[in-house]
Each structure stands twice: as structure tokens, then as C-alpha cells.
Amino acid sequence: MSEVVLVRQQLRPRKTEKLREWCAELEAREDEVMETLDNERVFTEARFLRSSEDGDFLFTFMEADDIEATKEAVEASEFDIDDDHAEVMDDVLVSGSTELLTPLDYFSNSARM
Numbered sequence: 001m002s003e004v005v006l007v008r009q010q011l012r013p014r015k016t017e018k019l020r021e022w023c024a025e026l027e028a029r030e031d032e033v034m035e036t037l038d039n040e041r042v043f044t045e046a047r048f049l050r051s052s053e054d055g056d057f058l059f060t061f062m063e064a065d066d067i068e069a070t071k072e073a074v075e076a077s078e079f080d081i082d083d084d085h086a087e088v089m090d091d092v093l094v095s096g097s098t099e100l101l102t103p104l105d106y107f108s109n110s111a112r113m
Helices: 016-028 030-040 067-076 080-092
Strands: 003-010 042-052 055-064 099-101
Touching: 016 030, 016 042, 016 080, 030 042, 030 067, 030 080, 055 067
Parallel strands: none
Antiparallel strands: 003 055, 003 099, 042 055
């Protein structure tokens, strides 16, 4: 069975629009995104935005074959889009704000494919 992770990160003030623009660029570069997801053995990746009185937060959901192996693949990546992604995330996210949420349960319908 695959593994899942949900991460919450706080956005820096006035960086939400830059994040939205980057997500639109990711959609425009879908072929590159799919290539990196394949390399990282990621099945699903989705980002969500939450705005509150405490600021804006990015939630990232990921489903992968092996989350630790995925992290290693990301660190070793030579894809341009991964470098671009890291640069944008460094700019828009509050350093040290990463919070890993613990899944209580997870089900995946094996008939989905």
C-alpha cells in the first residue's frame, strides 16, 4: 500500500499571489511535473490554500510508494523544474513553519485505475 503525507506551511506576507502564479506555471508545465513525479514515485500531489486571521497557509498532500525514498529523489533531482520549485518555495514560505500532520487513517480504492 502507498503512503500519504499532509504538510502545513505558513506563507510569508504578500507572497500568496506569487504562489498562485507558480501553481499556474506548474499546470502549464504539466509534462515536466509528471516526469518528476514519476522519478519520485509519487502517485498524487495536491496543494491547498487556507487564509485565516493568522495568515495564509499552504497544505500539500502527497501519496507515494515510499515517502522517504521520495525525499531522497527530490534531493538528488537534476530536473530544472525541481530547482525552480525549491526557489519559489524558499521565497514564499516562512522558514521553519513546516508542520507534518499525522494521518488517522488512509484508504485507497484499488479499483481506481
